[in-house]
Amino acid sequence: MSIFLQRLRSEIERIGVSELARKAGVARNSLYNWCEKGNIPLDKLFLLAEHGVDVDYILHKKNNASENTPMDEFGLIPVREDIEVSAGAGAFVGLEDNSGYCLAFRKDWLNSRGLKEKDLYVVFTRGDSMEPTISDQDSLLVNTAEKMPQDGHIYVIRSNDTLWVKRIQKLLDGSLLLISDNKIYPPMQLNLNESSDVEVIGKVVSSSKNFY
Template identity: 45%
Template structure:
């Protein structure tokens, strides 16, 4: 079934001129998860099959077995879905939910993740200000787990107490809650109480920056 599924989905994407990011956005999946399925790294989950069949009105027999009619999908609907989506760059960058790690990764996006435009606007978010990075470590558990994807609004650089931010110190990146102290110093707080707070004096460092505010956390549930 897997090879038939992969071949048929790739054929369908080519036929409808859909990118993987657009396809993932329409069915409400992460681009990375769809990529893994299409590369054969994981079997197509039942919930993904169900969403593809429902969203595109694809014949299940054709999708899984390659038999029967292809689908009743009207390709003009592609424009409708595309008009509803914005795409946010997903960087291969790790931020530390621990005691600090070097910001690893590249400056070019590894993929783009699709978000419904109305969902973003309801939250006062604009795709041009957003980026996605990946958390590493356990200091922000249970709020942020190792491997969670963080949606960061890079226009929000002025800390508000108890909100979660990405902080850069030279090449080190943290994801922490921030409290501003009366003397202007920042207290970087972990949700995992086994990690002590980190005090940061912005006046003592030339290369410290609040990169942006974490506005959404995406996690896999196994």
């Protein structure tokens, strides 16, 4: 277990999960999730600081000369609050770079999967077309370095000003079949050769559930 995660857990346990959830106005499940994975948004970490969590201890304080700063173990991945990807009928997108905050991911986890921080960002979903795999308001880690579709994998795709998150199947004519895991939604076909405004944004490499 990382030093960051150990200290985050100890601080939350020191105050008490129920007490901290009540004071900060967050769900207990969110606290449990942050303690389990260590992927806590920085704005939420500072919110907890307002209610007694010692952020300086979690992020900076060293117990001995050989201890690394905990945040050195993490890569900060920007969250694109200006973007929602559709797990439904399609979501309008503003493509300007407008990151709201960052999520921390362990660097050893990223490295083990060949992921580079500069290629990644986090977006949120809207809709139920990818249930049960991806739910409404789940967060997705998207790797923009992987733009060559592989059958059966999940990608974020842009068509004009609309973004979808779908499972992809490549057809013989070069077009893409966008498949929803929720079978009440029919597949959609996009032809990359006939339209210059269709783009594979990146591959979904991880998703996180929200409980509030």
